[in-house]
Amino acid sequence: MVWSFFLVADLIVLFQVVIDVFRNDDLSGWGKAVWVLALLLVPALTALIYLVINGSGMAARQRGGRGPVPEPSDPQIINAPTPVDQIAQAKALLDSGALTADEFAALKAKALG
Template identity: 50%
Template sequence: MDFWDFFWLMIWTFFFVAYLLVLFQIVADLFRDKELSGWWKALWILFLIFLPVLTALVYLIARGRGMGERQVETVAEARRETESYIRDVASASPADQIASAKSLLDAGTITPDEFERLKTKAMA
């Protein structure tokens, strides 16, 4: 295998991986779209199977803007959920932490030494 064979192998590998990434994004977008009926989704999938490159290009041209908007909406929703979770976890007061540790001690889940460590950590 000479240099040019290797060079073209790398080029074609790059395009193949790029195509697979686009294909997976399209399939994910199809299932993320709540407005598109199941029949249309099935039709897009069939075309992606039998005419993959042409269908991917048509999909990106026809539905690209909506695809981007759905992606932004999904990321924003994930961010809101993460921030909500962080607020819920971080807002536990020391009294809540000690009460939680006490219930673990009463249930026998932790030892008295562990309870004291958790209590000291909560008070700090």
């Protein structure tokens, strides 16, 4: 069981390194090929060397793929309408005749789910 844990952990590290090699814009095509070839020939040692050399860049590249994380004090987060607000707005539009009952039901389902 211990060996299977280490095997799974090793595979996870190898996949993360391979993904980061292809995300890395600083490497040329030949550089990426050399890293992948080294990972195939001597996986554990190559992954360790790659993590030492590019460890801080890996985190930045992984965060960069998701986009910026909004701050809790961001006005867009604070003023975001709640589902109750969305349903109340839709109900006001329904009462004014701007929406049909089917459109109201669709907006209500979207707000709730």
